[in-house]
Amino acid sequence: MSRLSRGVFILFVVLRYGLDELVLSSFRHPWLRLFTRILTLGRNLHAPRGERLREALERLGPIFVKFGQVLSTRRDLMPPDIAEELAKLQDRVPPFSSEVAVATIERAFRQPVDQLFETFEREPVASASIAQVHFATLRDKSGQRRDVAVKVLRPGMLPVIEKDLALMRMMAGWVEKLSDDGKRLKPREVVAEFDKYLHDELDLVREAANAAQLRRNMEGLGLVLIPEMLWDFCHPEVIVMERMKGVPISQVDVLRAAGVDISKLARDGVTLFFTQVFRDGFFHADMHPGNIQVSLDPATFGRYISLDFGIVGTLTEFDKEYLAQNFTAFFRRDYKRVAELHIESGWVPPQTRVDELEAAIRAVCEPYFDRPLKEISLGMVLMRLFQTSRRFHVEIQPQLVLLQKTLLNIEGLGRQLDPDLDLWSTAKPFLEQWMLDQVGPQRLWRELKAQAPQYAKLLPQLPRLLHDYLQQPRGGDSRQLAQLIAEQRRTNALLQILLYLGLGFFTSMLVLVAWAHLNVYF
Template sequence: MRRSFRGAFIIWVILRYGLDELVLNSFRQPWLTRIASVIAFGRRLDAPRGQRLREALERLGPIFVKFGQVLSTRRDLLPADIADELARLQDRVPPFDPAIAIATIERAFRRPVGSIFASFEREPVASASIAQVHFATLLDRQGRTREVAVKVLRPGMLPVIDNDLGLMRTMAGWVERLSADAKRLKPREVVAEFDKYLHDELDLLREAANAAQLRRNMGGLDLVLIPEMYWDWCHSEVIVMERMHGVPISQIERLRQAGVDLRQLARDGVTIFFTQVFRDGFFHADMHPGNIQVSLEPATFGRYISLDFGIIGTLTEFDKDYLAQNFTAFFRRDYKRVAELHLESGWVPPGTRVDELESAIRAVCEPYFDRPLREISLGMVLMRLFQTSRRFHVEIQPQLVLLQKTLLNIEGLGRELDPELDLWATAKPFLERWMLEQVGPQRLLDELRDQAPRYAKLLPDLPRLLHEYLRRRPDTDRQDLELLLLEQRRTNRLLQTILAVGLGFALGLAATQFASWVRFFH
């Protein structure tokens, strides 16, 4: 009954804002266009279609607003005017009753709030669709106090989310059946990704673990501050973390007056992003201005402060390698290599001509090089690339949706901080250095070191296992296997040689170091 009522409300909103007419007009079939004209008769639909869609999603509630935010990154799926309008979506959710927040905290920790916190601010400082945040002062076991932020999950979210996601899956299925192009765009997989992100956000312990991992990863970079999690007071519905003091990054004039180097801040943002993506494969994927501040404290002046770790993107080694090679080829204007990478990855049909794909990519990207960021819209570049991809039947990869969203966030931040920032020139040295680390001699040594224990255990048993196998196989196979055994013995000798050379190299370094010490002390 509840789902049918929600479904009826959604249908009413669709009709109220003319989304039915918007959808039907997006198809090329003349009969669908005529139907759209008929059902639009008598309704006043004066506002632009993108505005109508944004307002409808806001009317449907926080889950649809969040879905619109994710959808705004899929410029392969949406026209530019709609994508731009959806990019304006922000959570406009009123806070829930502080008494409910206090009750949630007391239920989670089975203690009165007064025995946990020396003080607790009832009025929240931030409220979003999933949770809200209160400032407090935490009492530790030694009786000392520390300033903290307490994030409390909004009550009753799981049934609402599951209900709305079920409806979204149904609508995605309709879109796939109606549109010939929808199979390539994978709307059901987009909803599945959205499902995963939302359910991850509902577990605040997962968010705390994400923050701890990012804090560890970024520890040596000295460019970004991430709050410490106080694990004694972390629960799936409540997390307590270090309170951060900073200025929202959107307050540009205040940062400028404080003496922050905005140009360096813009470059640091690019460095943080590419480090998280290509070095760690673990990146903050909700980097809108509300989640980013800048420290003005003397010890950490000018550093970023990251907040809200409910949405984290991850990449496999294959994804990282593929993306890094693509970026590097783009920066070198090696469009043939970009086309070859699309073929090698299986993202385009095997019969695609490399020269035609290369020419199409060149036509999209070449006009944008050597321009300051104020003259470049990454959204526009991506949109044109996706238009090209449709022509060549490129398979869109849903696991990269978050990366695309974050890249657009970085573009927006860079444009605000330093309109002259050259994103390509800033990122190119980082990516080239990263690629060298992936294929250079150090990577080989690291792989040998990591795999050595495994091979040390397997190699002594390999001759015996091969010998037993030979005894059980007919003579026709024995000759090939004996050749394999001979090759394995040669490999053993090669490994022994490598180890001997490495040992000799290490002893040589030690002797050199010892000699330098002797000279120093004499």
């Protein structure tokens, strides 16, 4: 199917399911609405609008299903009937044939399913836009019987995604050429980011690696459980993992009846998000309710269970530091610092007046402080910030698109769990501690430990390097001398820092000893 035919198909689906009613009703020209009615004469529009929208998104394919998943978490922006229906896209996408799933598993591991597993449930327990999951049991290397979940990639996904992405790239090019905001919004770079993550999601081994990384990162935090991947049974089309047993987070009444502290659960969700983003720079970027459960097992009661790791976001150290400083300045209501950070980062033109940008940011954010989450819509805040960014020619950063999407998911989840949650006050202590770790003595000590092996190797070589240089004829290569001088300066700086630390430690010990003697004396 060509891009043109795919575009025609999308238009047909929109009209076939009556989605034009959701858009064209606001158009000024009645002839346009009449034209669509003539084109779709005889269609049945008796089904509720939410059901028609969900069915249309399912018909259009995985990219549109994911779009519906994001919309389902925004109950403050979507009418209740549409939000409820779109929630079914989270894990109730129509499954594909079990025979196809079995054939995929047997092709991947070159063994019959009955030899791979002791038991295999042909009926899938969950079906999503990219893959579906079957429960099974197997014997591990020690001979113990183990419950597992088998995730199988939906067949024929790559051609569909390629066609939709081609259309998105084409439309992004139109936006960039025809829109005044095209250059600032960087639509082609944004589409390229989604292209990367969607293709990553089609490789289930990559998803297994993402899960393993998150599992290591979250060890010791005591807030979330992540399934163990069984690497002997991992393939790009099939992965086998530890089976997790929990209650879907959307079943709040069931969790509350079981004794789960819902308010704490909401706070823990915020902590998890900020830990993954700012401490690790590696975060789960598909945190809709269909991918989150809560454990009721006595040993792990009240902990999150995280599933589906096909899409993760990553941030560089520069991104993390910039975002943390912005968030911290926001929480302190230091709007001048926020404006300065935007200018320093190059996100706005250097000639931008700090006081004007400061006033605009204050007007957007100030009304939302000290208010519970039920009275705040991050969607509305982002929309107003978007309008402000257009005025000041702020360049959109494509690498942060997934972070923005995840932040909206977190807000939707927090709103569902505890509408009275104060998002700002919950996040502020974490960010302030993170900033202290970045600039305090712990950061210095980590850097010294990281660089110590390099300098330990370099120090014995300095005499030889100096001797080799002195043996060269006059006018020799000055770059070697520059390198030597640079390395010597770095070494001197390190030794100076170590000297200061040693003196500081020695002085502190003297003060403590003197204080102890004074206490004994008095």
